Amino acid sequence: MKLSNEMMNAYADGELQGAERAEFEALLQNDPDAQQALQDILAVKRQLAQAYRGAAVPAQTPSRTMNYRLAGYAALLLLAFSGGWLGSNQMHQSNAQPLADARSLSPTNEMLQVSNVQSAAGKYILHIDSKDHLKFKTALDRAEALVAMYQAESHPYEIEVIANAGGLDMLREGETPYGDRIRQLSQRYPNIKFIACSNAIERLQEKGVKPNLIASVHQGETALDQVVKRMNQGWTYMKI
Amino acid sequence: MKIFKLACRRVALVKRIEHSRTKLYRMALAWCHDPMLADDLVQETQILALQKLHQLNNEAAFNGWIYSILNNAWLGHLRKSRPTEDIDRLVVADAASPEHEILMQQVDLMVRSAMSLLPNAQRQVVSLVDLDGLSYSEVADILQIPIGTVMSRLNRARAALAESIIKRRRQPVQTAVQGERLDAVKLRVVK
Numbered sequence: 001m002k003l004s005n006e007m008m009n010a011y012a013d014g015e016l017q018g019a020e021r022a023e024f025e026a027l028l029q030n031d032p033d034a035q036q037a038l039q040d041i042l043a044v045k046r047q048l049a050q051a052y053r054g055a056a057v058p059a060q061t062p063s064r065t066m067n068y069r070l071a072g073y074a075a076l077l078l079l080a081f082s083g084g085w086l087g088s089n090q091m092h093q094s095n096a097q098p099l100a101d102a103r104s105l106s107p108t109n110e111m112l113q114v115s116n117v118q119s120a121a122g123k124y125i126l127h128i129d130s131k132d133h134l135k136f137k138t139a140l141d142r143a144e145a146l147v148a149m150y151q152a153e154s155h156p157y158e159i160e161v162i163a164n165a166g167g168l169d170m171l172r173e174g175e176t177p178y179g180d181r182i183r184q185l186s187q188r189y190p191n192i193k194f195i196a197c198s199n200a201i202e203r204l205q206e207k208g209v210k211p212n213l214i215a216s217v218h219q220g221e222t223a224l225d226q227v228v229k230r231m232n233q234g235w236t237y238m239k240i
Numbered sequence: 241m242k243i244f245k246l247a248c249r250r251v252a253l254v255k256r257i258e259h260s261r262t263k264l265y266r267m268a269l270a271w272c273h274d275p276m277l278a279d280d281l282v283q284e285t286q287i288l289a290l291q292k293l294h295q296l297n298n299e300a301a302f303n304g305w306i307y308s309i310l311n312n313a314w315l316g317h318l319r320k321s322r323p324t325e326d327i328d329r330l331v332v333a334d335a336a337s338p339e340h341e342i343l344m345q346q347v348d349l350m351v352r353s354a355m356s357l358l359p360n361a362q363r364q365v366v367s368l369v370d371l372d373g374l375s376y377s378e379v380a381d382i383l384q385i386p387i388g389t390v391m392s393r394l395n396r397a398r399a400a401l402a403e404s405i406i407k408r409r410r411q412p413v414q415t416a417v418q419g420e421r422l423d424a425v426k427l428r429v430v431k
Contacts, residue, residue: 005395005399006391006392006395009391009394009395009398010376010391013369013375013376013394015375015376040398040402040406041398041402043402043405043406044370044398044401044402044405044406045370045398047347047348047351047405048351048355048366048367048370048371048401049370049371050347050348050351051347051348051349051351051352051355052266052267052269052270052352052367052371053266054348055265055266055269055275057261057262057265057266058265058275058279127244224246224247227244227247228247228250228251228254231247231248231251232251232254237244237247239244
């Protein structure tokens, strides 16, 4: 039996297994022409792999990176709408943590960072999606505790509290019991930013309800978009 | 935690797409032999991949998935720019040209030049197998062709490459071109 070129290629590419491979090797031993042909195939493989390895990849221009990121976030938004997660209320009850030791919390379900992204110290995104007033309080307590901790060490920090779904009520005049506290925090600490998810606002408006947000609250981003962006930048995510 | 898990998976996949840039670029270059076009194809592939992230259910299939997108981008480009030609048979260089002669003098460039003379269908198969070590069945999936076709195209591609690379190297190089001509020629080659 003569070894076909296809067989030799398959052997060179590791596509022959078990008995087929053993049979091929037995035949190869007595076929100097096939041995030479196999050597040629292996040489071509090696040289081809080598030939493009040195190709310099052009640097990405900032505008291109921007387009690419925008496209990515647009895709995320689409998913957010189609996935229906915004309405999810199945969130676990968190215990009020002793706040001064926020920094020493081990990465748990409530405080997470994305591996393989370099973590940015002092940057936190706190996410609230429930209309539970106790959780409103927890969110504000945590934000304040983080500020206290970083200020005590004169360490720069940035904190975002992002609210979506039921959590939006925390930032609505007339709905939140913490309006004054939020106004004070915003005024006293410019590095705490309260953000209302634009999807959640839209949903209220669709129902004909005016969101009536506290004046210092930021708008424009969606929760998922913002969380992904911050996590990409190494921020720590805390679910309230 | 749904939002976090979703976001985490997205972040990981977005990173993976970003990190695929080098290998996508090399593959695209092996297919089109035009650095600028290769860069455009990679860009297009990355954007499409981000938009289609939700279609990727099995992350183990990432490689095949992203190369399929690259393949579609490349074929789309060919259909637009060469609407009347048989894409499978398309070569991206001319064997009789002085460019080809000059490139043959340096091993890597020679190999690339030999690649550029292969019909597109063969060039795509052999680069998927040899640049990224994909299996025949992965290549068949990416290019939407039967495994038998992968094998026969690979065989023809390698035979042609062996002919121009190995057999040629066994012969003494005869071409001699003057310096200024070489520069002019190179400029044209990388356009």
